[in-house]
Amino acid sequence: MIKMQNISKAFGNNHVLKDFNLEAKKGSSLVILGGSGSGKSVCLKCLLGLLEPDSGDMTINKTRINGLSQKQRTRTFGQIGMLFQNAALFDSLNVWRNVAFGLIEGQGMNPEQAHEIALLKLAQVGLQESVAELLPNELSGGMRKRVGLARAIATEPKILFFDEPTTGLDPIMGQVIDELIVSCVKELGATAVTITHDMQSLRRIADDVVMLFEGRDIWHGSVQEIDSTDNPYIRQFVEGSSEGPITMPLFKLGAKGS
Numbered sequence: 001m002i003k004m005q006n007i008s009k010a011f012g013n014n015h016v017l018k019d020f021n022l023e024a025k026k027g028s029s030l031v032i033l034g035g036s037g038s039g040k041s042v043c044l045k046c047l048l049g050l051l052e053p054d055s056g057d058m059t060i061n062k063t064r065i066n067g068l069s070q071k072q073r074t075r076t077f078g079q080i081g082m083l084f085q086n087a088a089l090f091d092s093l094n095v096w097r098n099v100a101f102g103l104i105e106g107q108g109m110n111p112e113q114a115h116e117i118a119l120l121k122l123a124q125v126g127l128q129e130s131v132a133e134l135l136p137n138e139l140s141g142g143m144r145k146r147v148g149l150a151r152a153i154a155t156e157p158k159i160l161f162f163d164e165p166t167t168g169l170d171p172i173m174g175q176v177i178d179e180l181i182v183s184c185v186k187e188l189g190a191t192a193v194t195i196t197h198d199m200q201s202l203r204r205i206a207d208d209v210v211m212l213f214e215g216r217d218i219w220h221g222s223v224q225e226i227d228s229t230d231n232p233y234i235r236q237f238v239e240g241s242s243e244g245p246i247t248m249p250l251f252k253l254g255a256k257g258s
């Protein structure tokens with residue numbers, strides 16, 4: 001359903017994606033794993049049409065989407081739901097109008113009906129009606145994230161991109177959100193691509209996994225395979241260890257003898 005083949009993307013000298021590949025099967029949930037700054041968000045922004053790759057092919061349903069504007073993508077594939085890492089809500093719109101945006105602006109639904117649906121979607125992410133009239137700057141980070149999620153799923157899109165949906169949520173709300181993602185895939189038959197580094201969440205939502213490291217897709221497999229693979233990058237991620245091939249550039253403090 002969704003394919004990226006040999007995608008490269010650089011910002012100046014910063015070569016973020018290098019011949020990157022991924023594939024999400026129709027009606028399945030793919031998770032992208034990778035360290036901070038490895039290019040995961042860039043990858044989703046390329047699929048959404050907010051960034052244009054320097055080379056490589058992207059297809060949805062076998063149609064090449066390189067160079068298609070977001071509008072053209074929507075016309076061809078229907079609404080594409082996206083939860084941004086920082087939620088990216090419209091600051092001047094209250095919560096329910098944020099959630100209803102795609103219904104009113106995209107589908108031309110009348111505001112009363114869109115309001116009803118927005119309240120339902122808010123309830124699905126654990127937010128009460130009293131939140132609906134608030135502005136984004138009156139919400140906590142976790143609430144903004146949930147409003148962003150309600151907005152992403154409001155039109156019941158067949159294609160969903162989630163950038164770190166559970167980051168900043170408590171474990172109970174995290175589980176609620178994971179179940180919602182699973183139900184979008186299983187009940188609505190959507191194809192979802194999710195970025196996470198929460199291994200618990202990955203085990204709940206993933207059918208397949210791709211690992212991004214230094215711009216490349218260094219491992220692909222099913223969620224079951226993450227426990228049996230001896231790939232050192234996956235092992236390090238699964239075990240949450242600072243020892244392994246993935247190193248973080250840190251300044252060592254309090255070195256021996258100092």
Ligand SMILES: Nc1ncnc2c1ncn2[C@@H]1O[C@H](COP(=O)(O)OP(=O)(O)O)[C@@H](O)[C@H]1O
Pocket residue numbers: 011014016034035036037038039040041042043
């Ligand atoms: N619009 C942009 N312009 C310049 N550099 C960018 C832009 N977006 C992302 N980058 C750079 O690309 C790299 C990967 O970023 P990102 O995809 O956000 O990482 P993550 O894997 O944590 O989501 C970072 O070095 C970041 O600074």
Ligand SMILES: [Mg+2]
Pocket residue numbers: 040041042085163
């Ligand atoms: Mg990111």
